[in-house]
Amino acid sequence: MKESVRIALAQISCNLGAKKQNMEKMAEYVWRARDQGAELIIFPELSLTGYTLRDRVYSVAETVPGNSTKIVARLAKEAELYVIFGMPELAERTQATIYNTAVFVGPSGYIGKYRKLYLPTHSVFEEKRYFRPGYHTGVFDTELGGIGLTICYDIFFPEVTRLSRIQGAQLIVCISASPTTRRAYFETLTMARSIENAAFLAYVNLVGIEDGLQFWGGSRLVGPSGELVTVAACDKEDLAVGEANYVDIKPIETFIPTLKDLRPDLFGKLKEAAEEL
Amino acid sequence: MRLEPAVLDLDWNEVERRARLFIKKYVEQTSSSGVVLGLSGGVDSSTSAALAALALGGDKVTGLLLPERETYSNIDVQHAKHISERFQIRTETIDITSALDAFYRSTPSFDGRDKVTKGNIKARMRMIYVYYYANKYGLLVCGNSDKSETMMGYFTKWGDVSADFAPLMDLYKTQVRKLARHLGLPEQIVKKPSSPGLWPGQSAEQELGVDYETLDLILCGLEHFMDSEEIASQIQADIELVQRVMFRWLTSEHKRRMPLTTKIQYRTPGMDFRLARVTA
Numbered sequence: 250m251k252e253s254v255r256i257a258l259a260q261i262s263c264n265l266g267a268k269k270q271n272m273e274k275m276a277e278y279v280w281r282a283r284d285q286g287a288e289l290i291i292f293p294e295l296s297l298t299g300y301t302l303r304d305r306v307y308s309v310a311e312t313v314p315g316n317s318t319k320i321v322a323r324l325a326k327e328a329e330l331y332v333i334f335g336m337p338e339l340a341e342r343t344q345a346t347i348y349n350t351a352v353f354v355g356p357s358g359y360i361g362k363y364r365k366l367y368l369p370t371h372s373v374f375e376e377k378r379y380f381r382p383g384y385h386t387g388v389f390d391t392e393l394g395g396i397g398l399t400i401c402y403d404i405f406f407p408e409v410t411r412l413s414r415i416q417g418a419q420l421i422v423c424i425s426a427s428p429t430t431r432r433a434y435f436e437t438l439t440m441a442r443s444i445e446n447a448a449f450l451a452y453v454n455l456v457g458i459e460d461g462l463q464f465w466g467g468s469r470l471v472g473p474s475g476e477l478v479t480v481a482a483c484d485k486e487d488l489a490v491g492e493a494n495y496v497d498i499k500p501i502e503t504f505i506p507t508l509k510d511l512r513p514d515l516f517g518k519l520k521e522a523a524e525e526l
Numbered sequence: 527m528r529l530e531p532a533v534l535d536l537d538w539n540e541v542e543r544r545a546r547l548f549i550k551k552y553v554e555q556t557s558s559s560g561v562v563l564g565l566s567g568g569v570d571s572s573t574s575a576a577l578a579a580l581a582l583g584g585d586k587v588t589g590l591l592l593p594e595r596e597t598y599s600n601i602d603v604q605h606a607k608h609i610s611e612r613f614q615i616r617t618e619t620i621d622i623t624s625a626l627d628a629f630y631r632s633t634p635s636f637d638g639r640d641k642v643t644k645g646n647i648k649a650r651m652r653m654i655y656v657y658y659y660a661n662k663y664g665l666l667v668c669g670n671s672d673k674s675e676t677m678m679g680y681f682t683k684w685g686d687v688s689a690d691f692a693p694l695m696d697l698y699k700t701q702v703r704k705l706a707r708h709l710g711l712p713e714q715i716v717k718k719p720s721s722p723g724l725w726p727g728q729s730a731e732q733e734l735g736v737d738y739e740t741l742d743l744i745l746c747g748l749e750h751f752m753d754s755e756e757i758a759s760q761i762q763a764d765i766e767l768v769q770r771v772m773f774r775w776l777t778s779e780h781k782r783r784m785p786l787t788t789k790i791q792y793r794t795p796g797m798d799f800r801l802a803r804v805t806a
Contacts, residue, residue, distance in 0.1 A: 305776070307751045345751070373789060373798045430789055461786045461797060 253494040254393045254420070257282035257290040258468040260481045260488070262457025263299035266309055271297055272320055278488055279328050285490045289331040289393055293424050293455040293464075294401050295349065297336035300426035301459040306379050310337040310347045314359045322354040331355040331393055335400065335424045338364065340381070349380045351398040351424050353389060363387025363398035367406055373428065373462060374402075388416040394495055401425040404438045404452075407445065414446040415508065419495050421448050426455040429465040436467070440475040447473045447502040449493040456486055473501040527750055529743045529760040534701055538708035542577070545693045549581035552691055553666060556805045560586030562659040563668040564652050564686070565617060566723060567591075567605030570670040570694060572715050573706045575609050577693055578668050580709070584614030587668075588659060591619040592652045594626055597723045605715050618659075622651050645724025649685030657688070666690040674699040677745050678771070679778020680734060686722065687781070698742035736767060744771045 338350035364383025368376035387398035397418025456466035479491030669689025747757035784796030
């Protein structure tokens, strides 16, 4: 397995509902990332379609793998790069059951997908109205190391990254569509999830204004002790490239040994208490 | 779902019953003295007026006839008067020509050749009169917009669409015509070609580029999440027409919502304040 991986955080704005245009932009970023020596490029949540789809989600959702996955996989093959992007996924055996999904492709084709576990349905968010939640974490053992996929609001629930970490993820990816009003939370939580799991965390946020919502960008690669490896600009499109050196994990994992000190005996109690909340 | 004319058939007794109950209860809940509406003599305003009169009694309904020089139509005035007599509605007639002239004269950039901006002034001027009456006499403004023009954005922002409630807004134009017939309105009104009355000879179907029978089936398909290919295939229409209607529907959402703001604070008007309409 590689000791380090060079990661491009592709902080783009999207054209709502226009998959072809968004994929053209993704291709442009893929080649730019390739030029900068990146091995993995990550796009934001629902980057294939834009975030504020509302009722239009039914007309743009696709199965995964499906047409768009194939197009992006072909691009990954041509550029010899791993790509993670977000899209509304239509369930195989239904006509209108949709997931908020992160798709993972690489030079050898389709790798896997992760369906968002926690769907925000409060404030300006109405994801449970449109999406079915996923039921599994998304951890993939690749040539680039163990990679765990998460999406946006998942980061508020430490058990998602924890489980992904102990299932083998050294790099947690969090693709996001976070409005400006939530900036401070994400700045804090990206650090917290990295520190508590002694893992790298790549956070890639949408940017631009959709239906009055300003997505703030600020994508970042955070190291296992919470240090910022690289940070993208706020409020504009950007491509930030940084390196995750997995060898950095070992000294941190010994310095603050959160994984060694895990107490599984508490997890059962947590479940019982949560059910009685 | 098969997109054929029968799909737009409703139980008109039930539609009438629900619309009347809705109007009556909303006027009661708001402790209003009645309703006021612009009465053009067209099928939408005639049907709204009829429903309001059936719900409240004609004495609680004020119909404003708001003609102006350029679009004056004797037939429209006759139709409006017929409705007012038939349903015992109080009417007032105000010629808005002088008010419009005052606006035209006092506005340096006014260009009478630009018929769209000029026409929108007329729709907004009518709104001023209707809201004046509402304000003065404690009335609710009953809107006359139907679902076809609302989905297409075929109305003047803050003009003819302005209202406190709109009993026809969930009925497509062809359905409004059926409801009008069910309510016993004369065929001349039921079948009258639709026009917003913003300039002489204006025709809704011509401007929209499609007849209402076809448009309503397309819109009904879009309402039911059908994609444009499926709609075009089912009604045997050009895909370009269906896509044009869809594009117009999607790009006119700004006309159907609160003004756009940017979210800065905890809860935001038009975004995530989610409150029911309650009355004092």
